[in-house]
Each structure stands twice: as C-alpha cells, then as structure tokens.
Amino acid sequence: MGLAFLLDLNIKGIKFLRNRMMRYFNNYNMNRKIIAVLIMHLIISVFIGYNEVQSQEVISTKLNYISPKPGSKFIMPDNNIAIRHGEKFDPNSVKQSIFEVKTVKNEKIYGDVILSDDGKTLIFKPTKPFSFGNRIQVTLNNGLRTTGGIEIGFMQYYFDVIEKIVQLPEEYYVSKLQYQNLFPIQNNAIPKSTMIQKKNNNLPEGYPGIQVNVLNENASNGYYFFTPYDEWGWFPDTKPYLTITDINGIPVYYRKLQNVGYDLKIQPTGYLSFYSYHPFWKHMVMDSSYRIIDSFHMGNGYGYTDFHEFQLLENGHAFVMTYDAQSYAMDTVVPGGHPDAIVIGFVFQELDINKDVIFQWRSWDHFLITDAGPFVDLTDSIIDYVHGNSIEIESDNSLLISSRNMDEITRIDRNTGNIIWRLGGKKTQFEFINDTLGFSVQHDGRRLSNGNITLFDNGSLHPDPKYSSGLEYELDEINMTAKLINRLRSTPDILGVVMGNKQWRSENSKVVGWGSGVPGISEMDANGDVVYEMEFEGISYRAYLFPWKTNYFLFATDTLQYGYIWHESTLTKKLKVCNNSNKAIELTSYFSMNDAFTVENEFPVSLSPEQSVNLQVKFNPEETGEFGGMLTINSDINSDTLVQRIAQQVYLIGHATAGQGFDEFVGSTHVNIYPNPFFDVLNIKFGSIYNEALIIISNPQGKVIFKEKKTYSAIHHLDMQHLPSGVYFIQINLDGSDNPVFYKLIKS
Numbered sequence: 037m038g039l040a041f042l043l044d045l046n047i048k049g050i051k052f053l054r055n056r057m058m059r060y061f062n063n064y065n066m067n068r069k070i071i072a073v074l075i076m077h078l079i080i081s082v083f084i085g086y087n088e089v090q091s092q093e094v095i096s097t098k099l100n101y102i103s104p105k106p107g108s109k110f111i112m113p114d115n116n117i118a119i120r121h122g123e124k125f126d127p128n129s130v131k132q133s134i135f136e137v138k139t140v141k142n143e144k145i146y147g148d149v150i151l152s153d154d155g156k157t158l159i160f161k162p163t164k165p166f167s168f169g170n171r172i173q174v175t176l177n178n179g180l181r182t183t184g185g186i187e188i189g190f191m192q193y194y195f196d197v198i199e200k201i202v203q204l205p206e207e208y209y210v211s212k213l214q215y216q217n218l219f220p221i222q223n224n225a226i227p228k229s230t231m232i233q234k235k236n237n238n239l240p241e242g243y244p245g246i247q248v249n250v251l252n253e254n255a256s257n258g259y260y261f262f263t264p265y266d267e268w269g270w271f272p273d274t275k276p277y278l279t280i281t282d283i284n285g286i287p288v289y290y291r292k293l294q295n296v297g298y299d300l301k302i303q304p305t306g307y308l309s310f311y312s313y314h315p316f317w318k319h320m321v322m323d324s325s326y327r328i329i330d331s332f333h334m335g336n337g338y339g340y341t342d343f344h345e346f347q348l349l350e351n352g353h354a355f356v357m358t359y360d361a362q363s364y365a366m367d368t369v370v371p372g373g374h375p376d377a378i379v380i381g382f383v384f385q386e387l388d389i390n391k392d393v394i395f396q397w398r399s400w401d402h403f404l405i406t407d408a409g410p411f412v413d414l415t416d417s418i419i420d421y422v423h424g425n426s427i428e429i430e431s432d433n434s435l436l437i438s439s440r441n442m443d444e445i446t447r448i449d450r451n452t453g454n455i456i457w458r459l460g461g462k463k464t465q466f467e468f469i470n471d472t473l474g475f476s477v478q479h480d481g482r483r484l485s486n487g488n489i490t491l492f493d494n495g496s497l498h499p500d501p502k503y504s505s506g507l508e509y510e511l512d513e514i515n516m517t518a519k520l521i522n523r524l525r526s527t528p529d530i531l532g533v534v535m536g537n538k539q540w541r542s543e544n545s546k547v548v549g550w551g552s553g554v555p556g557i558s559e560m561d562a563n564g565d566v567v568y569e570m571e572f573e574g575i576s577y578r579a580y581l582f583p584w585k586t587n588y589f590l591f592a593t594d595t596l597q598y599g600y601i602w603h604e605s606t607l608t609k610k611l612k613v614c615n616n617s618n619k620a621i622e623l624t625s626y627f628s629m630n631d632a633f634t635v636e637n638e639f640p641v642s643l644s645p646e647q648s649v650n651l652q653v654k655f656n657p658e659e660t661g662e663f664g665g666m667l668t669i670n671s672d673i674n675s676d677t678l679v680q681r682i683a684q685q686v687y688l689i690g691h692a693t694a695g696q697g698f699d700e701f702v703g704s705t706h707v708n709i710y711p712n713p714f715f716d717v718l719n720i721k722f723g724s725i726y727n728e729a730l731i732i733i734s735n736p737q738g739k740v741i742f743k744e745k746k747t748y749s750a751i752h753h754l755d756m757q758h759l760p761s762g763v764y765f766i767q768i769n770l771d772g773s774d775n776p777v778f779y780k781l782i783k784s
Contacts, residue, residue, distance in 0.1 A: 098121060098186065098187075098188050098189060099119050099120065099121055099191065100120055100121060100122050100451055100452045101118070101119065101120035101157075101395070101451060101452050101453060102118075102119050102191075103116075103117065103119075103393075103395070103453075104117070104195040104396075105195070105398075105401045105453075106193035106194070106195065107193070107195065108195045108196070108398070108400065108401055109195070109196045109198075109400065110196075110198050110360065110362045110381070110398075110400050111166075111172075111195050111196060111197050111198065112198060112336050112337035112338060113166045113167070113168060113197055113198070113337055114165045114166075114337025115166070115197075115336040115337060116159050116160060116161045116162065116336060116392070116393055117135065117159065117174055118157055118158065118159050118160075118393065118395070118396070119157070119158050119176065120156050120158075120451065121182050121186065121188060122451060123156070123182035123183060123184050124154075124155035124156050124182060124183045125156065125158055125180065125182055125183070126181050126182060126183050126185075127151060127155075129179055129180050129181045130149060130151050130158060130180070131179065132148075132149050133177065133179075134149060134176060134177055135149055135160040135174070135175070135176060135177075136174075136175040136177060137160060137162070137172060137173070137175070138172075138173055139167070139170050139171065139172060139173070140170075140171045140172075140173055140194070145162055145163075145166065145172070146162070146163045147160050147161050147163050148160070148161045148163070149161075152388045152392060153352075153388050153389050154353075154388065154394065155183075157388070157394040157395070158180070159392055159393075159394065160174075165337065167197065168197060168200060169197060169200075170196075170197045171194055171195070171196050171197070172194065172196075172197060173192065173193075173194050174191075174192065174193055174194070174195070175190075175191070175192045176188065176190065176191040176192070178190055198362065199363075201339075202361040202363055204361050204378065204418065205418075237287075237625075237627045237668075238624075238625050238627075238670070238672070239287070240290075240292065240674065240679050241275075242274060242277075242292065243274075243275070243277060243287075243290065244264040244271070244274045244277065244279075244572045244573035245572065245573040246281065246285035246570065246572045246573075247285070247570070247572070248283070248284060248285050248568075248569070248570055248571075249570070249571055250558075250566055250567065250568055250569035251283060251284070252568070254544070254561055254567040255559055255567045255568035256283075256541065256567075256568070256581060257283065257583075258283070258581045258582055258583050258584070259280050259281065259282055259288060259581070259582060259583070259584045260279075260280070260570065260579060260580070261280050261300045261579065261580045261581075261582060261584075262279055262549065262557065262576040262578070262580075263276070263277070263278055263279065263297045263298055263300050263310065263576050263577060263578075264276070264277055264279060264572050264574025264576050265296045265297070265574050265575065265576075266574060267552070267574075267575050270574075270575070271573045271574050271575075273573070274573045274574040275293075276293040276295065276296045276297050276312075277291065277292055277293065277297070278290060278297055278300045279300070280300070280584065281570075282666060282668075282685065283568065284629060285570060285572075286627060286629070286666065286668055286685075287683065288584075288586070288668065288681075288682075288683040288684070288685060289326060289586065289681060289682055289683065290679075290681050291326070291678075291679070291680045291681075292678075292679035292680070293312050293313075294312075294313060294314075295312055295313035296312070297310055297311065297312040298310065298311040298312070298343040298344075298577040298578070299343060299344075299345075299346065299577055299578050300580075301578070301580050301582075302580075302582050302584070303321070303347070303348040304348065304349060304350050305349070305350055306324070307322060307323060307324075307329070307348065308321070308323075308324075308326070309321050309322070309346055309348060311343040311346065314328075314331070316333075317333075317340060317343070318331050318333040318341050319331065319332045319333070319341065319346040319354075319356065321348065323587070324585070324586055324587035324588070325616070326586065326588065326682055332346065332354050332387065332391070333356065334356050334357075334358045334383075334385060335385055335387060335391065335392065336385065336393050336396060338360070338383065340358055341356055341357075341358055342356075342357050342358045342359055343577070344424065344425040344426065344577075345357050345384070345425065345426050347427055347429055349429065351389075352389040353387060353388055353389065353394075354386070354387045355384060355385070355386055355387075355427050355429065356384065356385055356387065357383065357384035357424060357427060358383050358384075359380050359382060359383075359420070359423075359424075360381040360383045360398065360399075360400070361378050361379070361380045361381075362379055362380075362381065362400075363376060363377070363378060363379075364377050364378070365377070366379065366405075366415070366419065369406065369414065370414045370415065372415045373414060373415055374415060374416065374417045377417055377418065378418045378419070379405060379419045379421060380418070380419065380420040380421065380422070380423075381398060381400045381421075381422060382398070382399040382403075382422035382423070382424035382437075382439065383396065383397070383398045383399070384424065384427055384437070385397075395450070395453070397437075397448060399421075399422045399424070399439075401453070402453075402454075402455055403421070403422060403439075405419065405421045406462075407421065407442050407444075407462055407463055408421035408422075408441055408442055409443045409461060409462075409476070409477070410497070411441075411477075411497060412441050420441055421441055421442070422439045422441055422442060423440040423441040423442075424437055424438065424439050424440070425438050425440050425479050425480070426438040426479060426481050426482075428481055428483055430447075430450075430483045431450075432450065432451075433449065433450055434447055434448065434449060434456060435448050435450050436448070436481045436482070436483060436489070438478055438480065438481035438491065439461070440477050440478060440479065440494075441477070442461045442462070442463075443461040443474075443475065443476050443477065443478065443497075444459065444460045444461035444463070444464070445458075445459040445460055445478070445481040445489065445491060446458050446459070457516070459489070459509075459511075459518060460474065460475055460478070465516055466516050466517060467516060467517050467518070468517075468518050468520070469517050469518065469519040469520065470520040471509075471519075471520035471523075473498055473523075475491060475493035475495070475507055476493065476494065476495060476496060476498060477495075477496050477497060478491045478492060478493050478507075479491070479492045479494065479535065479536050479551070480492045480536070480537040480538060480578070482540070484540055487510075488508050488509060488510050488511070488521060489508070489509045489511055489518075490506065490507060490508045490509075490538060490540050491506075491507050491538070492504070492505075492506055492507075492536045492537050492538045492551075493505050493506070493507050493523075494532060494551070495531065496531075496533045501529065502531050503526075503529035503530065503531050504525070504529075504531055504532045504533075504550060504551075505523045505524055506523070506524040506525075506538035506548050506560075507520065507522065507524075508520075508521040508522035508540070522546075522564070524538070524546055524548065524560050524564050525564075526548075526550075526558055526566060526569075527566070530550050530553040530554070530555070530558075531553055532550040532551035532552045532553030533551075533553075534551055534552045535552055535575065535576070535577045535578070536548075536549055536550055536551030536552075536553065536578070537549045537551075537577075537578040537579065539579075539580055539581065541581060543562050544561050544562045545561070545581075546559065546560045546561075547559050547560075547579065547580065547581045548560065548579075549576060549577075549578050549579030549580070551575065551576070551577065551578075552575045554571065555569050555570060555571035556572050556574075556575070556576055556579060557569070557570040557572075557579045558570075559581065585684070586682055586683075586684060587616055588616060588617055588621070588671065588682045588684075589614060589615050589616055589617070589621060589623075589643070589669075589682075590614045590616050591611060591612065591613060591614075591669075591686050592612035592613075592614070593612075593686065594686060595686065595687045595688075595689065596611060596653060596667075596686060596687070596688050596689070597690075597715075597716055597757065598655045598663075598688070598689065598690030598691070598716075598717065599690070599691065599714065599716035599717035599757070600691045600693055600711035600714055600715045600716075600717065600719075601655065601657070601690065601693070601710075601711070601717060601719055601753070602692070602693060602694075602710050602711070602719060602721075603657045603658065603659055603660045603694060605719060605721070605751050606655065606656040607654070607655045607717060607719075607753050608636065608652050608653065608654045608655070609652075609653050609655070610650040610651070610652065610653075611650065611651040611653050611686060612648055612649075612650055612651075613641075613643070613648065613649050613650075613651055613669065613684075614643075614646070614647070614648040615643035615644065615645060615646060615648070616646075617645060618645050619645055620642060620643065620644050620645060621642075621671050622640040622641065622642050622643075622671060622672075623639060623640060623643070623649075623651075623669055623670070624639055624640045624670055624671055624672040625639055625640075625670045625672065626639070626667060626668060626669050626670065627667075627668040627670065628665060628666075628668075628688075629665035629666045629667075630663055630664065630688065632655060632657045632658070632663045632665075632690065633653060633654070633655055633656075633663070633665060633688045633690075634653070634654050634656065635652065635653055635654075635667070635669075636651075636652040636653075636654055637651050651669070653667065653688070655688070655690045657690065657692035659692065660692045660693055660694045661691075661692055662689075662690075662691050663688075663689070663690045663691070663692065664688060664689045664690075665687075665688055666685050666686075666687055666688075667685065667687075668683050668684070668685050669683060669684050669686075670682075670683045671683065691711075691715065693710060693711040697709045697710030697712040697714075697719075706721075706722070707720070707721070707722055707768065707777070708720070708721040708722075709721075709766065709779060709781075712779075712781055712782060713781075713782040713783065714756060714782070714783060715757075715783075715784055716755065716757035717754065717755060717756065717757075718753075718754040718756050718781070719751060719753055719754075720746065720751070720752045720754065721752075722746075722747075727747065727771050728745050728746060728747050729745065729746055729768050729769060729770050730743070730744075730768070730769040730771075731743070731744055731746055731754075731767075732766070732767040732768075732769070733754075733765070733766050733767075734764065734765050735762070735763075735764055735765075736762075736763055736764075741759065741764075742754065742756075756783060759783050760783070761783050761784060763782055763783075764780075764781040765778060765779070765780055766778070766779045766781055
C-alpha cells in the first residue's frame, strides 16, 4: 500500500510542485531563476523517471500488442484491455481468472474475458467503467498459451485513467478546425445552374445546382458519389444531400439529411456508407436498396466518432476514428505555453464483428506534440497537433494514416501498433527525389497495387501561387527515398484549402475531389489532361467515381435498341420493371436526356412487392440521324420526414432514316418498306384501300423465316434482331390483288 500511495501521489504532486515553484521563482532575479529552474527540472525528472519505471513494469516478452499501452495516460474510463501474441490463442487456455485487474488501492475490477472472432485478440471488458483519475494495475496470470503451444507467462503493468472529460467549445470547429483564420477562402462558384431544372426533372428545393463543364470521349462511365452542403455561407440555398449522379449530372439517388453528411462511398463489402447525425454522429451502412442496415461508432467510451474515415472490411471488421481532447500543461513543453491548454490527440480503432475494440492506436503513445507542423501555434489555448484524416488498410500487417497538421503520412504495424516509417513533416525519414515542393496539410493517403503512395496535397502552405494537387510517390523503403511520379493539377489551378481526396482508378482514370475548391470534381487521364469536370453548388468532403446499380427496382435490360425507322414514324418498345423490394413502391416520374424518347405510361406507376410492369417507351424522331440518350425512371418520396429519390437508368439507341427502302404504289395501295439495309427492325407502312396483306420473308435458300397477316391501318414494326446479317426476300400478297410483290432486303 505504501508504494501504491506514493505512485498515486506522484502524478498529482508533480503539477502542484511545479506550479508552486514557478510562483516562487517569479520573485527571484534572472540569475537565481536560472539556477532554480535547473533544480526544479532535476527534481521533476527524478519523480518522472521513478514514475516511468514503476508504470512500465511489464514482465513478459511474448506479447506483440498490449492495449492500453504500459505506462499510458489519458485512458478512457470505459476502455477495455486487449492483448495479442501473433498466433491464435488456445481457447481452452482462456479463463476468467487469466486477468486480474485492480486499482493501485487494491480495489478489484470485475469484467468479462472475451476471445475475439480473429482468435488472436484476448479482451478484458470491465463490467463498469474505471474511476476518473485512477491508476489501474493489470496482471496476466500464467496459463494462457497459443495454439502452437507457446506459454505467454506472467505479466503486470499500469496505466492511468483520465481525470475528466474535456469538451471543446462548439465555435472551435467552425473557426479553428477549418483554418479560416489562417487560409482566406474565396468563393469562386458559378451562378446556380439550371441545366437539370430546365429539363423538368422534378428536383426538390435545396438540391444543389450541377454544371458539367467538361465531358469528352475519354471520360469514364460510372456514377459520382459526393455529399454537397453549404459552408461559410457560400451556398445558402443548398441543403445537405447524399448524392449519386451519372456523368451528365442526373441524380440516380439523393437523400436530404437533417445535418451535414460526409463520405458517401462503396465499401469493399459492396455496401454503401456515409457519416451523419442519425440520431448522433456515426457511420451508417446501406444496402443496394439504400436501406440503413447497420451503424458504427467508436468503442472504449469515446463519446464522439469523427467523420474523416470509415473502413468496413470484408471480414466484417471496421475502422473508426476520433479526436481526443485532453488538458495539458503546455508551459512544460514550449516556452510561453498555456499552463492549462486543451491538446487534441488522434485515436483510431479496429472493431470486430461484435463491435468490440480489438486494436486501438493513440497519438499520445507515439507522437510528440512538438511534431506538429509550422502553422500550429503551440502557445495557443487549444492545440490540434495531429488532425488525422485517413486510414488506409494496406494488408493484415500494416496500414497508413494521414496526419494533416503534421504534414505526414505514417506507416504503422497493424499487429503491434509500432511506427514503421514516417513520410513528410518534421520527422520524415525519406529523402524526396524530383520534388522540391513536397506536400502540406494533406488528405487521403493511399497505397496503390503497384506499391506507390498517393495523397491529396491541399497545398495551403506552399509558396505562392498556392494550388492543390493529387500526388503519387514511388517509395524505396530500403534506401528511404520518395520519388515523385505524378503531380496532377487542374488548369487553371484549383486551391482546396480544406477537405479533398483523389481516386487513382487506373492509369487513364484519376479522379480528384477538390474539397472546398471550385469546381468540385475532375477526372484526368494518364497525361494529366482533364477529361471530365463537374461543378456543383456546395462543397463535399470527398468525391468518388464507381460503377453502381440499385437493387430497389430492376430493369430487364440495360439498353433498348430501336434499330432503323423512318423519321416521320414512331416505334414503341416495352421496358420491363420489377419491384425487388418487400414493400409496394411507386415510380413517380421519368427523365429523358433525348426528347426523341418518351414514356407513354401515366405516372405514378404503382408496383406491389415482387410485381413487374411494362413501361411503354416510344421513339419518335423528328429528323434523320442517330439518337441515343439515358432514360431515368424515378421513385421519389417527399414527406416531412424523408426526401429521397431512387432511380434506375436504361440507355436508348435508335436510328432515323429519310425513308430509304421501297416506297411505291402497288395497284392502288401505297407500300413503304424501310429502312433497307435494316438493322433490328423492319418497318412496313400500307395505304388503306385493302383490309390486310400476307407478309412472307425468306432467306436465299427459300426457307420461310416470317409469315404473318397485317392490316393496312397502321405502321408495322417487324422485330428482326434475331436474324443474322445477310440477304433476304420479302413477298407481300395484298388482299384482293392477284399479283404479289417481291423485294430484296439486306440485314446489316
């Protein structure tokens, strides 16, 4: 008890001793102050050294991961205890008695011992939270072994629980975290676009105007995922929406949010995820019908889950992150430091399928506060020294994090939590080649399949003229060099001082989301030329391009082919739509990019669960030429609690001719057969003297492949798409006429 009391007294006493001595030293002259400070530091060093030796007493070398880390501070009261060896643990050796957890005052702490689904992580989950300000002693007793028969052995160590929950003032997130005071932001947005609104696409109030500035033949097909919202009063008419649009800016999904949303994307599992307030800040997961099926937030008692990153892995595990504000005596770190500053750390976690924390990494255990970048004022009362903003899972053995306020990408051992290397910032271990500019306040550090590293360089600290860019480095992790391979920038330059990402889809498709920069999204080819550019009313944390199709309702085909028809005629085809949900839905409207294609059904069209319906899609060209365009069928819900659109698209292709074919009178009947050559559809138009005609089509060998009677009162569209290309003959026997007519046809 005596040793425990001294240890507990030690932590509380150091701060008290320092404050009393500093007040006393203020009365001394300069020379005496210097001597006194040296004495004070010597005394405190002795206390700290004694404290470190005691709190890091670990009698085991067979574990490669221990959380909380021995001797760590600022641990949450609800934190679990987790250990790993590397091999899987033998389940038969896992017993409740394997852990003994108590305070330094010998108060026993009860909890459950759990073996995670990975078989490698053993967790002690306290029944109730640790007490604030307490020191916790962890003992691992003998008996635990791996499936390979390795005995883990005895272990004992300490960690310290936080003394209080530190709350950041609300205005900090607006004025400080977004760096408005440091980096003036200019609104270069275009006037509100009316491109979609003019097309009568029934968009709701507050949905952002969208303008596609560049769309050339090398632009990739797919759908853009982004989350536009108003910031800094730039776009006062724009409300926060989850948004998926095609490359023409036509929405196939939107959902109005009560609060701002971030990071709508497709996870490796195939599910969608986004971050918003629902009913508190967390990451939501949706299936392909946009039903929310799960949600994720921080474990171990962290009350706030941050938006910057969420990774949902194929094994059901998830990575989440947060910022961790703690009281810190910065006057012991830098001259002029605030004696009671709020310093913000960075914490991320891996959750298993039961959402237990099986891996936790904290900047407090690995980074120094003085690692912060040059623009972070370490004498301020609030200091965000890390500001993590991305987590990239490289493999089972390593991951990358991006620390914006340290100008650093860090590689971390996923099994131990140890730092493997540091790229950029004050502590960089790499020599940069072919790059004198480097990167600053970056986002979105990723690893490509070829081993290269990519990131979005916000560029706010570069010399003028400042601009943002997407970077790719080739790393030599033996010789520790980083060679610049690509710096993609727009023309003219775009500066996105906050947020942003880049998505290297292939050598010829590199998508950049410019964050607060305007325009918002660009796609570039291998040469860095812009092949696509979208501008929208709002800013978006990230933007992605993915192939995508909803499962809410389905079409029987992706494309309707109309073949060749005469430009003064019409041809209607059926589009089969199936309700794939377990409840009734309504198709509320349609939107056609080409006015030559229309839907003849009256909307809304109701579908019961599992029911199908045929939409009548008409092709009615007013001039000759090739016609193509996307048809979007919308299912909207507009209520007080939900404003949402789920849409599906089909591509339409048709050709209109100037009557090429046979156009003559047979007896007293006008017969028009077109086009010739024909593609998939052969059109026959009669005069109206006779009642009907027998139509016979045969191949050159005389085999009849079509025989049917048709009336004269309409245009007949014969579906010939099943026929192979070649020569055919048509015979028309007119009712009341003794003379059949013959024509030669060519199927192209």
